[in-house]
Amino acid sequence: MTAPATLTVDLNALARNFHALAAISGAPVHPVVKADGYGLGAVACAMRLMTEGARTLFVARATEGLALRAALGAEPVIYVLDGCHGETASALKAANLRPVLNHPVQKQAWDAIGGGACGIQIDTGMNRLGYRIEDAPEPFAGLELVMSHLACSDDPAEPMNRRQRDAFAAVAGRYPGATRSFANSGGCFLGQDFGFDAVRPGICLYGGGPEGRPNARIAPVATLTAEVLQVRNVPAGESVGYSRGFVADTPRRIATCAAGYADGVLRSYSPRGEVWAHGALRPIVGRVSMDVIAIDIADAEIRVGDRVELFGARRLLDDAARAAGTISYELLTSITARVPRVYVG
Numbered sequence: 001m002t003a004p005a006t007l008t009v010d011l012n013a014l015a016r017n018f019h020a021l022a023a024i025s026g027a028p029v030h031p032v033v034k035a036d037g038y039g040l041g042a043v044a045c046a047m048r049l050m051t052e053g054a055r056t057l058f059v060a061r062a063t064e065g066l067a068l069r070a071a072l073g074a075e076p077v078i079y080v081l082d083g084c085h086g087e088t089a090s091a092l093k094a095a096n097l098r099p100v101l102n103h104p105v106q107k108q109a110w111d112a113i114g115g116g117a118c119g120i121q122i123d124t125g126m127n128r129l130g131y132r133i134e135d136a137p138e139p140f141a142g143l144e145l146v147m148s149h150l151a152c153s154d155d156p157a158e159p160m161n162r163r164q165r166d167a168f169a170a171v172a173g174r175y176p177g178a179t180r181s182f183a184n185s186g187g188c189f190l191g192q193d194f195g196f197d198a199v200r201p202g203i204c205l206y207g208g209g210p211e212g213r214p215n216a217r218i219a220p221v222a223t224l225t226a227e228v229l230q231v232r233n234v235p236a237g238e239s240v241g242y243s244r245g246f247v248a249d250t251p252r253r254i255a256t257c258a259a260g261y262a263d264g265v266l267r268s269y270s271p272r273g274e275v276w277a278h279g280a281l282r283p284i285v286g287r288v289s290m291d292v293i294a295i296d297i298a299d300a301e302i303r304v305g306d307r308v309e310l311f312g313a314r315r316l317l318d319d320a321a322r323a324a325g326t327i328s329y330e331l332l333t334s335i336t337a338r339v340p341r342v343y344v345g
């Protein structure tokens with residue numbers, strides 16, 4: 001039985017994106033699998049990426065790292081972007097996880113439990129996490145990775161990209177022997193001089209374009225489908241859904257589909273959202289409710305039990321995100337635990 005709302009994950013497409021990103025950036029890919037692999041399932045994605053050759057993974061939280069270590073075993077190197085403080089330092093060390101140290105207090109916490117393999121993040125202008133360049137630490141034992149993060153990589157014309165890249169190249173030179181990692185997904189497309197020793201893509205592995213729109217070199221990976229629960233005729237003048245969010249000016253045929261905000265279909269999908277159904281994009285009408293959406297199916301022969309696609313190969317993720325007033329990252333990470341992840345490939 002296929003669940004009413006299902007997220008299908010094409011692991012072959014994930015693998016293709018992994019290899020494409022290595023070719024485009026000219027550097028080994030160290031996948032970012034934080035936030036449960038951008039909602040697709042970190043364990044399943046990481047296992048496939050390791051089969052494809054990935055040896056180093058990035059997560060954001062210590063808890064994500066601990067869960068992955070338990071599921072994946074001893075092999076992959078796992079960096080925790082949050083770094084560590086008092087309690088997490090010993091938990092990370094016990095699980096052979098590597099913190100990315102962002103400031104002196106984190107380094108003190110790591111040193112206090114004896115240190116060991118870790119990374120540092122240098123802030124080259126984003127002002128989010130990491131040491132300011134003038135405060136960057138001296139090289140120290142255990143330092144395996146030096147990294148920084150681009151603020152505007154989704155906009156290749158933004159001059160800040162190259163400023164950050166050049167600043168990173170200069171500061172990373174102080175740490176001979178450490179792996180230098182700079183580029184996220186967008187950075188992979190900015191030129192091979194952004195690749196350094198390893199790239200850290202997330203969204204492009206999972207099928208989002210590097211610039212917030214579909215990119216021909218990135219394959220769709222995730223498909224969100226919903227089952228049609230009911231098809232009805234709505235006479236002119238009647239309304240659909242909560243608060244009369246849609247009023248039919250002419251007679252309409254409406255399919256009620258099993259996906260709502262409790263599945264991660266953001267309320268902002270209305271009023272501009274569309275789904276792919278029976279060979280065409282069709283508008284979501286009225287409000288997104290907790291469990292269902294309503295689709296105007298015109299005269300299409302859509303029946304109860306058919307499935308509609310909210311995003312996937314025919315309704316591309318970035319287009320769905322734009323219609324919902326958000327970005328691919330948020331669409332994927334909003335899919336809730338109620339939606340089973342089904343792996344193919």
Ligand SMILES: *Cc1c(COP(=O)(O)O)cnc(C)c1O
Pocket residue numbers: 032034081148149183184185186200201202203204
């Ligand atoms: C999330 C994250 C990435 C991955 O970014 P994408 O834009 O998804 O490729 C890389 N590096 C850091 C520090 C991050 O926080």
